[in-house]
Amino acid sequence: MFSGAQISLYPMADDFVDVIMSALGALDPYRDQLRIETDDVSTLLVGPPEVLFRAMRDLFSAAARTGTHCVFSATISRGCPGESDDAICTSSHFDGPLAPLAERQESALAAVRKAPDMDVFAVGQLSLYVLGQGNHMDEIYGCIDFLKQSGTFDKSKHFATKLKGDTGALFATLEQAFCHFGPPEGHVTIDLTVSANSPSAR
Amino acid sequence: MFSGAQISLYPMADDFVDVIMSALGALDPYRDQLRIETDDVSTLLVGPPEVLFRAMRDLFSAAARTGTHCVFSATISRGCPGESDDAICTSSHFDGPLAPLAERQESALAAVRKAPDMDVFAVGQLSLYVLGQGNHMDEIYGCIDFLKQSGTFDKSKHFATKLKGDTGALFATLEQAFCHFGPPEGHVTIDLTVSANSPSAR
Numbered sequence: 001m002f003s004g005a006q007i008s009l010y011p012m013a014d015d016f017v018d019v020i021m022s023a024l025g026a027l028d029p030y031r032d033q034l035r036i037e038t039d040d041v042s043t044l045l046v047g048p049p050e051v052l053f054r055a056m057r058d059l060f061s062a063a064a065r066t067g068t069h070c071v072f073s074a075t076i077s078r079g080c081p082g083e084s085d086d087a088i089c090t091s092s093h094f095d096g097p098l099a100p101l102a103e104r105q106e107s108a109l110a111a112v113r114k115a116p117d118m119d120v121f122a123v124g125q126l127s128l129y130v131l132g133q134g135n136h137m138d139e140i141y142g143c144i145d146f147l148k149q150s151g152t153f154d155k156s157k158h159f160a161t162k163l164k165g166d167t168g169a170l171f172a173t174l175e176q177a178f179c180h181f182g183p184p185e186g187h188v189t190i191d192l193t194v195s196a197n198s199p200s201a202r
Numbered sequence: 203m204f205s206g207a208q209i210s211l212y213p214m215a216d217d218f219v220d221v222i223m224s225a226l227g228a229l230d231p232y233r234d235q236l237r238i239e240t241d242d243v244s245t246l247l248v249g250p251p252e253v254l255f256r257a258m259r260d261l262f263s264a265a266a267r268t269g270t271h272c273v274f275s276a277t278i279s280r281g282c283p284g285e286s287d288d289a290i291c292t293s294s295h296f297d298g299p300l301a302p303l304a305e306r307q308e309s310a311l312a313a314v315r316k317a318p319d320m321d322v323f324a325v326g327q328l329s330l331y332v333l334g335q336g337n338h339m340d341e342i343y344g345c346i347d348f349l350k351q352s353g354t355f356d357k358s359k360h361f362a363t364k365l366k367g368d369t370g371a372l373f374a375t376l377e378q379a380f381c382h383f384g385p386p387e388g389h390v391t392i393d394l395t396v397s398a399n400s401p402s403a404r
Contacts, residue, residue: 006327006361008395010273016214017401040402041327041395044360071212073275075329075393077361081339125208125243127277129331129391136333136389137283158246159208159279159391187338189331189361191277191393193210193243199219200242 001185003078003089004035004046007056012069019070023063030055035088042075048091049078049179057171061120064167064196076178076190081132094184101142108146108176115172122167123201124194125160126174130182131189143181147173160191170194203387205280205291206237206248209258214271221272225265232257237290244277250293251280251381259373263322266369266398278380278392283334296386303344310348310378317374324369325403326396327362328376332384333391345383349375362393372396 011019027036034055035046045052060072077083099107128143130136144161147153150173152165163170174192182188195201213221229238236249236257247254262274279285301309330345332338346363349355352375354367365372376394384390 004360006359008273010212010214012212012214012216012218014214014216016271039359039364040400041325041364041397042359042362046360069218071210071275073273073395075361075395077329080361082342083360123243127279127391127393129333131331131333131338132336134334134336140284157208157241157244158206158248158285159277159282160244162241162243189329189393191329191391193275193277195243198242 001079001089001091001094002083002085003049003052003091004044005052005056005074005076006042006044007072007074008042009059009063010071010073011063019063019066019068023059026058026062027055033088046086046088048089049093049175050091053171053175057118057167060122060194061118061167064120064122067197069197069199072194074192076192078178079185079187081187093179096184098183104180105142105146108180109149111176112150112169112172115168117166118168120167120196121165122170122194122196123154123162123164124170124192125157125162126177127160127191128177128181129189131187133186139181143177147177203281203291203293203296204285204287205251205254205293206246207254207258207276207278208244208246209274209276210244211261211265212273212275213265221265221268221270225261228260228264229257235290248288248290250291251295251377252293255373255377259320259369262324262396263320263369266322266324269399271399271401274396276394278394280380281387281389283389295381298386300385306382307344307348310382311351313378314352314371314374317370319368320370322369322398324372324396324398325356325364325366326372326394327359327364328379329362329393330379330383331391333389335388341383345379349379
């Protein structure tokens, strides 16, 4: 299944280019497991979710550790019928048939509990979209139930769910939301914003 | 139909708070037609698309005119089955039954031709999601065809279509994409990024 993201990093500082360039080193351990292409709006990462979410976590955490107010934005997608499959995306996340919702919520919570501590606090919000089926809200509500129990839940907003916590737990929560709601072979996307060091939150 | 957006503005500068605060004046002409709520991640705008897209255009254009590298990000949504309707959202965009695709593309192109010139150049990219139905790609491909003819098309990317042009034409194109692809009463969302004054593009 083709999966990946268009990502952007926005440091709110005059030296934003330096902050971005220094954070990019955090992608080095993942470069052989991802296809990466950059233009003036975003950087494409193509690869399996287990690599993709760790790479995004490490990139954002590196930028946030500078203390600069930074925002990370991503359009994440899997199973789009318009994209040809790519061997680099092979993932164990999508093995087997669609398990019952309660079972998926339990295994997602267990995965979040095992997330490493990155020692970077962030807030974020996501909108999960399950496409190509009539009962899409059942899966979206099932995902929101999981988010509420994940330990990273902050509040419900119009069009999005807001999270907060350590970037380890936060990106683990996002990976589980992306992979286990909507069918294994389904078209699922996330519209994501993550923010650290905002003066508004102080 | 409930419609609105969670929006954020990211000026890549040490004085980002000043850039944001001064641009917010551009929302003043629309304040009585929108419900507006802000937290540390985004600002909610609830209202009809004809007001929403003009308000987003004017806010972003005001920030871009400072010459600072600015990015505008938005999660735009209409018809979400989880949201109760709100009288403030009443719009003429969704009157009548779903017209044939070619007819909608023609009227969308005519609307973009009438867009005002804002004298602000920007690039952007959008992902349009049509939810709650099995043939969602037909509407998405129909929208991409319209985007290619809109005069603002730059290139196709994985997961998104990239646009460029004056912010007048750009936001008019986005409004048409949002309102006229997917059924009038359908659940449709856009994941949007717009950027100006990027050093990468120079």
